[in-house]
Amino acid sequence: MAVSVESNVFRDASSLGVLADAERYHEPLSIDKADADALLSGLQRMILIRVVEEKVGDMVSQGVVKCPCHLAIGQEAPAVGVASYVKQGDRVFGAHRSHGHYLALGGSPHGLLAEVQGKDTGVSRGMGGSMHLIDIPNGLFGTVPIVGATIPIAVGAGLAAKMDGRGEMAVSFFGDGATEEGAFHESMNLAAVLNAPVLFVCENNFFSSHLHINLRQPDSSVCRYAEAHRIAWARADGNDLAAVRAVTKEAVDSIRAGGGPRFLELVTYRWRGHVGHREDEDVGVKRKDDLTRWKLRDPISRLAVALDRLGSLNRQQLKGFWTESHAIVEEAWATATHDGYPPAKALLSRVYSGTMASKR
Amino acid sequence: MKQAPVTTGYGAAIRDGFEYLLANHSSVFTIGQGLWSPWYVGNSMTDLDSQFGRERVIDTPVSELGCTGAALGAALCGYRPIVIHPRVDFMLLAVDQIVTQAAKWRSMFGGQVAAPITIRAIINRGGEQGAQHSQSLQSWFAHIPGLRVVMPSTPTDARDLLIASVLSDDPVLYLDDRWLYGLEEELPPIEERNLASEGPRLTRTGQDLTLVGSSYSAHLCREAAARLSANGIECDVIDIRVLNPLDATLMIKSVKKTGRVLAVDGDWRSCGMAAEVIASIVEAVDPRLMRAAPRRVTLPDAPAPTSNPLERSYYPTVDYIVQRGLALVGAQQETFE
Numbered sequence: 001m002a003v004s005v006e007s008n009v010f011r012d013a014s015s016l017g018v019l020a021d022a023e024r025y026h027e028p029l030s031i032d033k034a035d036a037d038a039l040l041s042g043l044q045r046m047i048l049i050r051v052v053e054e055k056v057g058d059m060v061s062q063g064v065v066k067c068p069c070h071l072a073i074g075q076e077a078p079a080v081g082v083a084s085y086v087k088q089g090d091r092v093f094g095a096h097r098s099h100g101h102y103l104a105l106g107g108s109p110h111g112l113l114a115e116v117q118g119k120d121t122g123v124s125r126g127m128g129g130s131m132h133l134i135d136i137p138n139g140l141f142g143t144v145p146i147v148g149a150t151i152p153i154a155v156g157a158g159l160a161a162k163m164d165g166r167g168e169m170a171v172s173f174f175g176d177g178a179t180e181e182g183a184f185h186e187s188m189n190l191a192a193v194l195n196a197p198v199l200f201v202c203e204n205n206f207f208s209s210h211l212h213i214n215l216r217q218p219d220s221s222v223c224r225y226a227e228a229h230r231i232a233w234a235r236a237d238g239n240d241l242a243a244v245r246a247v248t249k250e251a252v253d254s255i256r257a258g259g260g261p262r263f264l265e266l267v268t269y270r271w272r273g274h275v276g277h278r279e280d281e282d283v284g285v286k287r288k289d290d291l292t293r294w295k296l297r298d299p300i301s302r303l304a305v306a307l308d309r310l311g312s313l314n315r316q317q318l319k320g321f322w323t324e325s326h327a328i329v330e331e332a333w334a335t336a337t338h339d340g341y342p343p344a345k346a347l348l349s350r351v352y353s354g355t356m357a358s359k360r
Numbered sequence: 361m362k363q364a365p366v367t368t369g370y371g372a373a374i375r376d377g378f379e380y381l382l383a384n385h386s387s388v389f390t391i392g393q394g395l396w397s398p399w400y401v402g403n404s405m406t407d408l409d410s411q412f413g414r415e416r417v418i419d420t421p422v423s424e425l426g427c428t429g430a431a432l433g434a435a436l437c438g439y440r441p442i443v444i445h446p447r448v449d450f451m452l453l454a455v456d457q458i459v460t461q462a463a464k465w466r467s468m469f470g471g472q473v474a475a476p477i478t479i480r481a482i483i484n485r486g487g488e489q490g491a492q493h494s495q496s497l498q499s500w501f502a503h504i505p506g507l508r509v510v511m512p513s514t515p516t517d518a519r520d521l522l523i524a525s526v527l528s529d530d531p532v533l534y535l536d537d538r539w540l541y542g543l544e545e546e547l548p549p550i551e552e553r554n555l556a557s558e559g560p561r562l563t564r565t566g567q568d569l570t571l572v573g574s575s576y577s578a579h580l581c582r583e584a585a586a587r588l589s590a591n592g593i594e595c596d597v598i599d600i601r602v603l604n605p606l607d608a609t610l611m612i613k614s615v616k617k618t619g620r621v622l623a624v625d626g627d628w629r630s631c632g633m634a635a636e637v638i639a640s641i642v643e644a645v646d647p648r649l650m651r652a653a654p655r656r657v658t659l660p661d662a663p664a665p666t667s668n669p670l671e672r673s674y675y676p677t678v679d680y681i682v683q684r685g686l687a688l689v690g691a692q693q694e695t696f697e
Contacts, residue, residue: 091433091436091437093433122470123470124468124469124470124472125469125470125471125472126470127467127468127469127470127471128468128469128470132468132469134469134470134472134473136472136473141436141437142436142465142469142473144461144468146456146460146461149429149456149457149460149461151429152425152426152427152428152429152430152432152433152457153429153430153432153433153436153457153461154433155426155429155430155433156429156430156431156432156433156434156435156436156437156441157433157434157436157437158433159430159433159434160433160434160437160438160439161437163389163415163434163439164437164438170433182425183425183426183429183456186421186423186425186426186427187426187429187430189421189423189426190420190421190423190426190427190430193421194418342470346470346471349471350466350467350470350471351466351467351505351506352466352506352508352530352556352605353466353471353474353529353530354529354530354554354556355474355528355529355554355556356524356527356528356529356552356554356555356556357385357387357440357476357527357529357552
């Protein structure tokens with residue numbers, strides 16, 4: 001059985017160990033029958049994300065979508081696994097590569113596909129594009145492309161949740177590159193000292209834009225930063241939905257019980273370039289050989305085969321998931337294409353609210 | 361027998377504003393460095409922590425960026441935090457959160473959400489503190505769409521504009537100046553106001569010259585106007601109060617009457633607030649109504665010095681404004697009684 005869940009009880013905070021080995025974890029996931037239903041719905045959601053992202057990629061390649069799109073293909077499991085423990089009242093923040101976070105939390109494909117076309121019906125009413133997504137009803141409080149910027153904001157959202165006293169939490173998704181920003185370290189320290197209910201989720205995909213983590217940091221694992229800030233951490237194969245769910249559940253239970261912030265490092269890999277649709281180059285740095293091996297650690301197929309073996313999924317059902325997702329996405333795309341753009345007055349009318357706190 | 365009026369100083373008036381907000385709005389809290397210290401922020405927040413509890417008056421690690429971001433995060437979740445930067449210079453470590461996050465949050469998410477964060481920073485200059493303990497930088501921040509910039513010049517405004525800033529649903533940069541802490545006046549009862557309806561105010565009227573300034577510069581303008589009046593020159597004095605978004609209506613109207621304007625600002629000259637004031641006026645006033653070329657009084661375009669003689673020549677003074685005012689109206693020099 002693959003060892004895909006690690007914790008600070010028995011693992012080194014500085015090294016990813018075997019999780020960094022592209023030759024490992026190609027086999028089907030090791031899963032429990034008890035989790036089958038949750039994993040099945042997770043699989044469906046990951047397939048939807050994959051199909052939406054492929055559509056966006058196609059439209060980028062055709063020049064139809066022009067805003068910068070950072071696709072999460074290959075990184076579906078962290079979003080879906082963490083989102084499955086997000087409840088009403090929680091506040092989730094993302095970054096530049098957050099289409100998956102939005103969809104995992106229950107955002108509609110149409111809202112995203114309209115947004116990347118700059119339409120008034122998009123989640124940010126056509127003012128944000130791919131990199132600025134918001135969906136408050138589903139708990140997504142904002143995603144922005146300034147690296148690390150939403151991490152302190154999430155800490156404040158966590159502080160607010162603590163003041164509210166309803167057991168709610170904040171979630172901060174970021175990549176390994178963000179751990180090189182001062183904002184990250186200030187935020188971890190602040191969350192620890194305020195005992196704020198914040199789940200820090202680092203999706204370590206090895207690359208910040210074009211540069212590998214080994215060329216940016218002295219160690220490959222970012223869990224050592226959690227140790228420095230006295231925040232309990234766990235690391236998992238980020239392409240293993242069952243593992244992601246397991247570490248998330250443990251962390252979230254502790255956070256909701258008043259245990260303060262937690263840190264997760266989910267090791268994953270993106271299949272496309274830093275930005276755009278291409279997978280054969282990454283801002284000039286070729287990584288073709290690595291990518292071929294990492295594709296064998298596919299979060300979707302490894303789970304699908306495991307569910308099949310468990311008798312929880314047959315091939316026809318699986319095919320149905322893909323067909324259904326394609327139908328949803330094509331319909332959402334067609335609708336969004338015919339939607340209108342924001343009115344000219346939106347340029348100025350959305351800058352200030354001009355309102356004030358209502359009278360008590 | 362008539363009782364002597366009770367006057368309140370500028371710093372104590374700010375404290376009154378905090379006290380009112382914390383007592384009357386449960387969504388308000390404050391966060392920043394030095395809030396449990398007796399000296400970091402003058403007398404403007406004395407004992408608020410013991411009065412309202414250290415959960416609502418939060419002293420913090422030395423993390424300007426982190427704390428400003430955290431305040432923004434709480435603002436997105438129904439709170440009205442005031443993040444305190446005891447010096448403008450240190451606030452610059454948080455510029456991403458102020459300029460690129462808070463100010464843009466509403467617009468870039470389609471006007472669907474509010475970010476009611478107030479960033480209070482204190483201008484604390486002079487005293488040979490030098491280049492890194494003296495900046496005010498209002499011109500920089502007034503450049504940013506989405507960020508309201510407020511600079512009170514009187515104790516009443518220090519209190520009431522703080523309250524209006526915090527109750528505003530938009531992000532606000534509220535700058536107060538330690539050089540004004542000696543001002544005292546009788547305060548009227550508190551009235552909650554919509555910051556969007558607040559703007560420049562005419563604080564003195566005259567037909568010869570328009571003086572425009574904000575914060576300590578507005579104070580200098582008022583003093584200079586009194587001196588100029590003694591020389592037979594009557595000034596309109598306009599206290600800008602809200603620098604962004606700038607409503608130039610009052611200034612335009614005034615200059616159409618006086619034909620002369622002197623813009624005073626305690627920030628640098630190049631691309632500064634004084635330039636913005638003059639540009640906003642001359643774009644809207646028929647040149648034939650102008651009786652003299654507009655002028656500005658600002659800091660020289662150099663970092664603040666420490667050496668005393670250099671420091672004395674660095675900051676605008678009432679004397680200098682009076683001189684420039686006399687020159688503008690064509691009087692050669694000040695006549696002393």
